[in-house]
Amino acid sequence: MLVEREKIILVGVILPNKTEEAFWNSMNELYSLVKTANGEVMDELTQKLERVSQASFIGSGKLLELAELVEMHEADVVIFNSELSATQVRNISKVVDARIIDRTQLILDIFAMRxxxxxxxxxxxxxxxxxxxxxxSGQGTSLSKLGGGIGSRGPGESKLExxxxxxxxxxxxxxxxxxxxxxxxxxxxxxxxxxSVFRFGLIGYTNAGKSTIFNRLTNETTLEEDKLFATLDPTTRKIRFEGGFHALLTDTVGFIQDLPTTLIAAFRSTLEETANVDVLIHIVDASDPDYLQHETTVIKLLQELEMNHLPTLVVYNKMDKAPATFVPDRPEHLLFSALNPDAPKIIKQRMIELIEKNWSFFTMDLSEENGKELAQIGQQAWLTKLEYIENEACYRIEGYRPRKESTND
The missing domain is CATH 1.10.287 (Helix Hairpins)
Incomplete structure (x- = not known):
């Protein structure tokens, strides 16, 4: 059954503290958010201001222009690309005959869907x-009115309270x-x-291709869509390497700039699993013209979430669509396309290097009668050498395992 899409008008204000390029990137992102929420953008209204109006966010002339646009397109919703106060919503609603919401409400709505x-x-x-x-108090006067009449006086509460x-x-x-x-x-x-399992966490800006990479590495089928916030709930699966060794890989919700402060706590919990990882793999969409801003947003959010101390590999994804002028921004990086048939092999090789870098090297001899333990050791440690020493009737093992266990021998 086809769901009728709501008609949307977008409103954005260009302020002195933002470049025009950053503003239009943000407006394009708002457009994508609307698409994700199953809305249809009919038109957009923009205004350049020194500061926003405390009363109605945009100027009075633009407000009348917005009312005409809504009437012309028979729009259902007007979405502002900034957070609105209750007073602003109330004043805009007096002039504009449509539901008034802001970027934060839209993101919350998508999170609720996902x-x-x-x-x-x-x-x-x-x-x-x-x-x-x-x-x-900004949701319409009906909420703040007293009931009125018999039975509503005395200790009664207002509807708003x-x-x-x-x-x-x-x-x-x-x-x-x-x-x-x-x-x-x-x-x-x-x-x-x-x-004693090595843990990787996939992070990155929304729609960078994390779920595609996750699926290719774990043979899972988490939602892969060209929409923002395709994954919201964290998913952890095994990733298998040669010799029976496996690690854990967690896919997480995509980051976004101007993330509502009300959602930082929700982010913190969905990223809790990732906070316990050994290495973060930061996926960046190399084909996006605003990729540097996306990287900065993720790094800033990691600082807010107190996760910026974790070792991080930056994977520049979608290199098949990246412009010829693309330049990697981070020293520890991998240039990559998740759709390349060799993609899993390429990234797994890098993951092994990261395991060797973050775990401790060990060597041990295992007697022949304890040979059954080999399989268990192979699952919990990355083995680089395994040979049978005939004259000593033992297995010689070399490899890497968690640092906390490295003092046992």
């Missing part, structure tokens, strides 16, 4: 309520559920951490 796990859904619901609470109290109760309830879910996830992570 969340699949219980924790993901709870985190998004909490972020939505947190965003809505201070803005309730009831809504606020209801939302606070909901948030309290969600927080309690999240605490329970987080404890369960922490137990899983702690159990995994005792298993």
């Amino acid at each position: 969340a699949k796990s219980k924790e993901g859904k709870l985190q998004v619901a909490y972020a939505q309520y947190k965003y809505l609470l201070p803005r309730l 009831m809504d606020k109290r209801h939302i606070r109760e909901k948030m309290y309830d969600i927080k309690a559920q999240l605490t329970h879910v987080e404890k369960h996830r922490k137990r899983i992570i702690d159990r995994r951490n005792t298993q």
